[in-house]
Amino acid sequence: MTELVREPAERDLADVLTEDPLDVPGVVARLTELQAVLDAMPPLFTSNPAADFNRLYHTITSNVLERLDSGRFADPEFLALLDVEFAKRYFEALRLWSAGSPRTPGVWRALFERMDGPDARPLPSAAAGVNAHINFDLPFAVVSTFDQLGSQPTDGTPQHSDYLQVNDIFAEEIPGLRRGFLEDWQLCLDKINGNLDDWYQENLVEYSRDMAWRSAQRIWPVRHNAVAVAERRAELDRNATVLSQVLLSPFCAFLQ
Numbered sequence: 001m002t003e004l005v006r007e008p009a010e011r012d013l014a015d016v017l018t019e020d021p022l023d024v025p026g027v028v029a030r031l032t033e034l035q036a037v038l039d040a041m042p043p044l045f046t047s048n049p050a051a052d053f054n055r056l057y058h059t060i061t062s063n064v065l066e067r068l069d070s071g072r073f074a075d076p077e078f079l080a081l082l083d084v085e086f087a088k089r090y091f092e093a094l095r096l097w098s099a100g101s102p103r104t105p106g107v108w109r110a111l112f113e114r115m116d117g118p119d120a121r122p123l124p125s126a127a128a129g130v131n132a133h134i135n136f137d138l139p140f141a142v143v144s145t146f147d148q149l150g151s152q153p154t155d156g157t158p159q160h161s162d163y164l165q166v167n168d169i170f171a172e173e174i175p176g177l178r179r180g181f182l183e184d185w186q187l188c189l190d191k192i193n194g195n196l197d198d199w200y201q202e203n204l205v206e207y208s209r210d211m212a213w214r215s216a217q218r219i220w221p222v223r224h225n226a227v228a229v230a231e232r233r234a235e236l237d238r239n240a241t242v243l244s245q246v247l248l249s250p251f252c253a254f255l256q
Helices: 003-016 024-039 049-069 076-098 106-116 122-149 158-180 184-193 196-222 226-247 250-255
Strands: none
Touching (some): 003 024, 003 076, 024 076, 049 076, 049 106, 049 158, 076 106, 076 122, 076 158, 106 122, 106 226, 122 196, 158 196
16 A cells, blocks of 8 residues: 555545644534544555544544533533543644654554554454543543643542543443444354443443543642653553553454
């Protein structure tokens, strides 16, 4: 596959990522645009790893928007800003990677490099994207959100309750999303397992999001110390990259 074949899709990707969205409807719209571009990215097209993750992310964010519109969050301003700050980090990772920047976080590079194939698998790819976004991006999105609102990440607050409510969204969406990545023979095995896989992945997401909140609390006191933040960013990137490499390796073929 020559660079000339990929150039149109890469130009489209750059065009979509020119500006960051300002609100949650804008995030959903941007994810929709990205899906069309990623699905057209050769050589894997709709099966490329970024497309697999983006599809999952779009579903979760659409659910967040529905809950915002129906008034189900205690502090909608906080949750909306967090959603935007969170999405901006994914868009920035894509922007850096598409520009060939060495500043692309390692955990995202581990996923994006699989877009050339040939061994990308849908469910591990989506899981690796979730790992990158939660275990690396989310702590910094939480810190940035609270910093802009003049508050801080504290347990037991309405903001923490809203943060935890997103776990319920994952719990609702995970079964359908996960089965959407499976082939017929895998769906048969999934029926044998019953709800075990859904329970495991729901609890894994809940645990990961709790760890992200704890990481944000540790970053908070040093958030204006560029050296300390860079050190924490590098540490989280290293740890999350190792996990993504495992998820994307043949050793996790059972996820497919």
